[in-house]
Amino acid sequence: MSDATQPILKAEHLGITFGGLKAVSNFNMTINKGELIGLIGPNGAGKTTVFNLLTGVYKPTEGEFWLDGTRMNGKKTYQVVRAGIARTFQNIRLFKQLTVEENVLVAFDESFTYHMGSAIFRTPGFWKQENEMHEKAIDLLRIFNLEGLATTQAANLPYGQQRKLEIARALATGMKLLLLDEPAAGMNPTETEDLLHCINTIRDRFGIAILLIEHDMSLVMSVCQRIQVLDYGRTIASGTPEEIANNPQVISAYLGSDNNDDADGDSTTKAEPEPSIAKTLTEGAR
Known part of the structure; x- marks a missing residue:
């Protein structure tokens, strides 16, 4: 502690x-x-x-x-x-082919606790955690006014919004x-x-x-x-x-x-x- x-x-x-x-x-x-x-x-x-x-x-x-x-x-x-400790970079390093929300969800990796079997068979526990992570991601994107672009490919964002998405992703690591x-x-x-x-x-x-x-x-x-x-x-x-x-x-x-x-x-x-x-x-x- x-x-x-x-x-x-x-x-x-x-x-x-x-x-x-x-x-x-x-x-x-x-x-x-x-x-x-x-x-x-x-x-x-x-x-x-x-x-x-x-x-x-x-x-x-x-x-x-x-x-x-x-x-x-x-x-x-x-x-x-x-x-x-999380960081951003001088040169933006997003996963350009993923969506805005997916870029944030990647940083939540350590928060997912369901097992492979739950993911394969789409158990209730899997969907519950997926929904929770989705809500957390949208909450973070809302801080940067990016929630309306959650399904947009990161590569298609203007430069300033890409910068903000990189910070949002860093925040997602907790x-x-x-x-x-x-x-x-x-x-x-x-x-x-x-x-x-x-x-x-x-x-x-x-x-x-x-x-x-x-x-x-x-x-x-x-x-x-x-x-x-x-x-x-x-x-x-x-x-x-x-x-x-x-x-x-x-x-x-x-x-x-x-x-x-x-x-x-x-x-x-x-x-x-x-x-x-x-x-x-x-x-x-x-």
């Missing part, structure tokens, strides 16, 4: 080295139940690498982390999901911690505003902890309670949105063009400065 006073996520001195490159070093973070924390930084700062460490894609070469008091080092990805990797990427301002409302609804309704990577600083500043900033794989600042917006080191990290090679391992070229983000930060600092 989990202790209500202990953090949902606790990472201590977490890091990983690829060859001679320290992609992430001495990463520390605590997230409590119901908190929404932002993880930001210039391109190649190591943000997605942190997500890969927390979800078992990479094994840390230093440090430890715990989910609700359970040590997670060395867990495989499916074990991490079962323990209670997680304790939701990792959102650039959920607003590719969205127009109206879709981003709608997403902001959905994220707030998720936090308020389910009380789950959320860790958010996002380049849309207006969204980050609006929704996050605390923000942690990475640069060159190290934390350079942590605090409230107001504190981050007024932090000279953070502003310098975004405005500076002399960035390290991509710490996420996606590029060997130097990252370009991100003026739109820096502009938001500097405007917030005035």
